[in-house]
Amino acid sequence: MNTYARFPLTLVRGKGARVWDDQGQAYLDFISGIAVNTLGHAHPKMTEALTEQAATMLHCSNLFHIPKQQQLAELLTRLSGLDAVFFCNSGAEANEGAIKLARKYFHDRGLPGRTIITATQSFHGRLLATLSATGQDKVKTGFDPLPTGFAHVPLNDMAALKQTVNDDTAAILLEPLQGEGGVNIAQIDYLQAVRQLCDERGLLLILDEVQTGIGRCGTMFAFEQADIVPDILTLAKGLGGGVAIGAMLATKRVATSFGQGTHGSTFGGNPLACTAALTVLDVIESEQLLANVQQRGEQLQRGLQALADRHPVIRDVRGQGLLIGAELSIDAAPLIAAARAHGLLILMAGPHVLRFLPPLNITADEVETALAIVDTILKNRTLENGTSRAGALGNGTGEGT
Ligand SMILES: *Cc1c(COP(=O)(O)O)cnc(C)c1O
Numbered sequence: 001m002n003t004y005a006r007f008p009l010t011l012v013r014g015k016g017a018r019v020w021d022d023q024g025q026a027y028l029d030f031i032s033g034i035a036v037n038t039l040g041h042a043h044p045k046m047t048e049a050l051t052e053q054a055a056t057m058l059h060c061s062n063l064f065h066i067p068k069q070q071q072l073a074e075l076l077t078r079l080s081g082l083d084a085v086f087f088c089n090s091g092a093e094a095n096e097g098a099i100k101l102a103r104k105y106f107h108d109r110g111l112p113g114r115t116i117i118t119a120t121q122s123f124h125g126r127l128l129a130t131l132s133a134t135g136q137d138k139v140k141t142g143f144d145p146l147p148t149g150f151a152h153v154p155l156n157d158m159a160a161l162k163q164t165v166n167d168d169t170a171a172i173l174l175e176p177l178q179g180e181g182g183v184n185i186a187q188i189d190y191l192q193a194v195r196q197l198c199d200e201r202g203l204l205l206i207l208d209e210v211q212t213g214i215g216r217c218g219t220m221f222a223f224e225q226a227d228i229v230p231d232i233l234t235l236a237k238g239l240g241g242g243v244a245i246g247a248m249l250a251t252k253r254v255a256t257s258f259g260q261g262t263h264g265s266t267f268g269g270n271p272l273a274c275t276a277a278l279t280v281l282d283v284i285e286s287e288q289l290l291a292n293v294q295q296r297g298e299q300l301q302r303g304l305q306a307l308a309d310r311h312p313v314i315r316d317v318r319g320q321g322l323l324i325g326a327e328l329s330i331d332a333a334p335l336i337a338a339a340r341a342h343g344l345l346i347l348m349a350g351p352h353v354l355r356f357l358p359p360l361n362i363t364a365d366e367v368e369t370a371l372a373i374v375d376t377i378l379k380n381r382t383l384e385n386g387t388s389r390a391g392a393l394g395n396g397t398g399e400g401t
Contacts, residue, residue: 007340014041017362019345030358030370031345035179035211035323038238038280040359046241046279053275061266068274075281076247079220081229084255086248087269091210091236092125094246095173097263098206098232099129101250102171103149104257105204114170116206119155121181124173124208133173136181156190158197165197171204171232172197176222179211182350183318183325191226198231204254206232210246211323214238215284215360218294218321225320238360243276245269289360296362297321303371304356311378322362326354326374338377344370 010022017040019029029041039046053068060066073085086097099116106114118124120135128147131140135152153160155178165172172194178184198205207230212222216238219225223233231254236246246268250258267273284290301317304326308314316327328335332348339346349355354374358366 009340016040016042017359017366025343027340027343027345028366028370028373029345030356031347032357032359033242034347035216035237035357036240036242038214038216038241038360039283040361041242043241043279043283043361045283046276049275049279050243050272053272056271058272059267059270062264062269066269066271066274068271068278069269072269072274072277072281075278076235076249079281080233080249082233082249083252084250086258086263086265087274088246088248088265089244089267089273090125090246091208091234092127092130093265093268094210094234094236094248095124095130095133095208096127097248098173098208098234099133100263101232101248101254101258102204102206104262105254106170108257111170113149114168115149115151116171116173117151117153117161117164117169118173119175119178119186120152121155121178121184122152122173122175122208123178123180124175125210155184156187158190158193161194162197165201165203169201169203171206173206173208175208175210175212176226177212177217177320177323179323179355180349182327182353183323183355185318185320186226188226191223191228195226195228195230204231206230206234208234210234210236211238212320214280215290215293216321216323216357218290218297220284220290222320239280240273240276241280243273245273245277247277284360287361292362293321293360296358296364296367297324299364299367300324300356300358300371303367304374307371307375307378311375311382313378313381319356322356322358322360324356325349326356328352328354335377335381338380339373342373342376344373346370 011019012022013020017029019027076085088094118133118135122135124130124133132146132150151164153164176186207223209221213235231251233249239245304317313329314326315329319325332354347355
């Protein structure tokens with residue numbers, strides 16, 4: 001079905017941070033399949049582990065114990081400080097599970113029908129409940145009736161949140177950094193105040209780290225930077241490094257509400273997907289990728305900041321680790337097309353923000369190459385505007401040029 005506005009490009013192969021199209025043209029991949037290809041493309045350890053697992057067993061269903069799933073659950077709980085995991089196949093599914101678990105937790109305490117508060121500009125997925133949870137109207141239109149039980153407040157506005165919380169509130173669901181919504185950072189003191197509010201009112205804090213988790217922000221989970229722990233945590237995108245897997249983690253107190261028969265998934269946590277996730281976590285540690293994310297992230301942010309000084313169309317540079325946005329005073333789409341023509345794949349986050357999501361093992365040279373391409377396309381844009389071709393790359397507003 002025609003659900004995607006695809007780039008006019010067919011990618012057929014990749015190695016590290018480089019991908020090739022069907023014409024043999026190479027590109028530097030600063031999209032990583034939307035924060036999915038954590039280790040880049042065709043990492044030898046991933047190839048080896050998946051090949052071996054494929055020759056052993058792909059799937060057997062959760063009717064049986066699965067050693068790789070147990071191993072992955074032990075590792076994820078140890079890394080996160082949470083106690084139990086439910087495995088599924090995507091971010092929306094992980095959030096759907098989190099919503100069900102939060103509702104069941106209150107149901108078990110004789111308090112059914114409670115509401116979950118999320119942030120405006122949030123993105124939590126395309127399934128019906130996660131659409132309702134999402135704080136952007138554009139994705140909801142046409143899908144009535146949507147599940148009820150959600151309220152939305154502006155991010156980083158503690159007063160608005162306190163006003164919205166009432167005796168019917170079950171949980172607060174937040175992204176520590178909104179990826180799809182424009183690379184908007186939840187401030188550390190806000191996250192800490194939300195944690196405190198949840199503790200005071202007996203509410204659950206659910207963090208959606210589907211995009212920010214698994215090292216993307218320079219720590220294994222973004223919440224570590226606020227020195228808090230959520231009651232429920234969701235993961236997906238980067239977890240399998242390109243193999244579909246999602247996970248929903250919870251503290252013991254909350255997780256006990258999911259007893260036998262309350263929730264399930266046919267594919268979730270199968271041996272192949274768990275092997276991929278174990279390999280991602282193993283390589284993040286053995287190749288010290290968290291340190292690389294911090295260093296390359298700083299390099300990329302500093303470089304973009306320097307470009308902003310010379311090209312005022314860049315209004316703001318923000319992000320954490322290797323989830324970085326550059327907000328523009330013009331439309332992002334033409335610049336993304338221009339970058340592609342120069343061999344760099346980057347993404348949008350809303351109409352005016354360029355989003356950079358390289359693999360976690362990106363090198364300093366590759367970051368420099370990407371910055372040089374961004375510089376070139378911004379220079380070309382200025383030149384073209386200066387020679388009465390205003391709007392050739394922009395939307396014709398000429399703002400900031
Ligand atoms: C991508 C994303 C989702 C949805 O994940 P899917 O795997 O596409 O269902 C949910 N939450 C956040 C924060 C995301 O970035």
